[in-house]
Amino acid sequence: MSLSVDVYVPVGEGGIEVLDVPPGCSDTAGPEAWRTEVWGSEPVRSLGARFLPRLADEHLTVAPDEVSDLLAECALVRAGLAPIADHMRSTPGTGPLRTRAEHAEDVSRGLDNIEDAAGRALAIGGGVIIW
Secondary structure (H helix, E strand, O other), X not given: OEEEEEEEEEEOOOEEEEOOOXXXXXXXXXXXXXXXXXXXXXXXXXXXXXXXXXXXXXXXXXOHHHHHXXXXXXXXXHHOHHHHHHHHHOOOOOOOOOOHHHHHHHHHHHHHHHHHHHHHHXXXXXXXXXX
């Protein structure tokens, strides 16, 4: 199973409508295990991230007025990829033995997809959900 990142628009009182992923875009935010092993890990938390670590305990719903903050957090996490990749290398269950660069590239791809969804959400006044 994988974590999915999607764009939504608010509907009614507290409801959301999840939009289809456009052709050529990916909705993958990493394997399900990344809830704790990456996004909720100590290296991500130590960067001051406040959105992504919530995935360790629940789905993440980012309100339309917080999407810019999610993009800033993605940039923060991207700047701290080395310690995150090192953590992944020392964590059982993150896949076969891989190099720091390979782990960093995997996390970077997940961030690319989250940033892409956030950009689409900003363009329409929507929010982002990672589940």
